[in-house]
Amino acid sequence: MIVIGAGLGGLALAHGLRRRGVDVDVYERDAHPGARPQGYRIQLDEPGLTGLRECLPAALFELCLSTAGAPPARxxxxxxxxxxxxxxxxxGGARTPDAIGPRAFDRxxxxxxxxxxxxxxxxxxARLSAYRHETDGRVTACFADGRTxxxxxxxxxxxxxxAVRRQLLPAAGVEDAGLRLVYGRIPLDDGxxxxxxxxVFESIFTVLTDGPEGAHLGLGPVEFGTRPERSGRALTPPVDLPPVGDYVACMVGAPTGHPAMPAFEDLRTLPPDGLRDLALRLLGGGWHEDVHRLLDRWDTASLFPLRISTAAAVPAWExxxxxxxxxxxxxxxxxxxMGANTALRDAGELSRALADPAGRGECPVRAVGAYESRMRDYAFPIVADSRRTGRRRVGQQ
Structure with missing residues (x-):
């Protein structure tokens, strides 16, 4: 099997397939894992944690949990x-007796x-250019550097x-959600x-909103159960994980129609101190003094901009x-x-489908179809719910 993309979903799927005896290779366009900022905090609830546990070897799953924080699940x-x-x-959906409560991870x-x-x-x-179907029924991935x-x-x-979606489902568009974020973190020490x-520490995530046409602020604490470097050393055999301190993920956002929000092309050119100044302009006056105390602690060097996108509805495909x-x-x-949660659920669903008898042998198409049918049933209602909630709270289009 070939997986295009070494994000959380692609890596989970690779582990899930390997655990089930499927040969798999992952191809990633970035030159190395830290080639571009991809965020800091990530929240996993039951769907994501279940998918992660289903895919990862037990020792790696426990290593993940040992580094996660468990703020109040509100x-x-x-x-x-x-x-x-x-x-x-x-x-997180219905709880089962062995369910793990929501966790905050350092992405x-x-x-x-x-x-x-x-x-x-x-x-x-390995940047995918296209794929092609072979006469023997297999598929070939073609990469920009000439590899296949x-x-x-x-x-x-x-x-x-x-790139896979563009070729497979050319009519399946991704829409600009009309939201822009300045994303960073507040390092935590005792002081x-x-x-x-x-x-700030009473919920796993807090949103402060000035209404759908105004700015908003998002906050999520990441306080490690055990520091990553210590958890890695405790594994047998030990592994090296970079040291990371506790922090609060902090993001300031606004809809594109906000008078202080520049075009994304201009937003991308702003240096970190320019992003900080923009965030302060977006909030303006009238916010509680606690907000200013928080932003005074923002690590300016950690800031980067994000454009938010959302999938358009897509009919079932063959x-x-x-x-x-x-x-x-x-x-x-x-x-x-729920984005990462749903991606990890996908990984568990697909790896399990391909391990079923219907997914073995020369033709995995039946297993793929079963996975795609289930995925559409659970994922697209969440996309729609995210859109409705985003419109009501923070001015998403």
Whole structure:
């Protein structure tokens, strides 16, 4: 099997397939895992944690959990004066007796752990140009540097700008959600933790909103159960994980119609201190003093801009030897924190389908079709719910 994309979904799928005896290679367009910023904090609830546990070897899954934080499993929405607008249990669906509660992960650490055990099966610097169907029924991936690879199945896990999706489902568009973010983090030490308002740590994620036409602020604490470098050393055999300190992920966003929000092409050119100045202009006056205390602690060097996209509705398609998981097929805005959760669920669903008798042998198309049918049933309602919630809270289009 060939997986295009070494994000969380693609790496989970590779592990899930290998655990089930399927030969798999992952091709990633970036030159190395840290080639571009991909965010800091990631929240996994039951769908994502179940998919992760289903795919990863037990030792790696436990290593992931040992580095995760477990803030109170609530999501809070407040206005700019800190009045509570909504406070609910974090998403995750029905709980089972052995279910793990929501966890906050450091995304780079999680990805580093998921690269373990795949060795030379992950090929960096491989940008997919196209794929072609061979006369023997197999498919060949063609890369920009001239490399090719042939397998029984190609899985596009290559994100919002998926090259696999463009060829497989050319009518399946990805829409601009009309939201822009300045994303960064607030490092935590004992002094900073005491200086920050207590409500920051009372929920796994908090949104402060000035209404659908105004700016918003998102906050999510990442306090490691065990520091990654210590968890890595405790593994047998030990592994090296880069040291990471606790922090609060902090993002300021606004709809594209906000008078202070520049075009994304201009936003991308701003240096970190320019991004900080923009965030302060977006918030303007009238916000609670706690917000200014928070932004005073923002690590300016950590800031980078994000454009939010969402998948357009796509009718069912005929299954074949090319399929999609994660943002490559159902990109969604982050307001429900379900993007990564759904991608990891995809990985578990697809790896399990391909391990079933119907997915073995020369023709995995039946298993692909079963996976795609289930995926459409659970993923696209979440995309729609994310869009509705985003429109109501933060001005998503």
């Amino acid at each position: 999501v809070s929405v407040r206005n700019r004066h800190l009045d509570v607008l909504a406070d609910r249990a974090a998403a 780079p650490t999680l990805r580093r752990i998921m690269l373990l055990g795949l060795g030379d099966r992950v090929h960096h610097g 690879a042939t397998a029984e199945l190609i899985v596009g896990a290559d994100g919002v700008n998926s 900073t933790r005491r200086a920050l308002p207590s409500w 299954p074949g030897r090319v399929t999609l998981i994660g943002d490559a097929v159902h990109a969604m805005s982050p307001v429900l924190a």
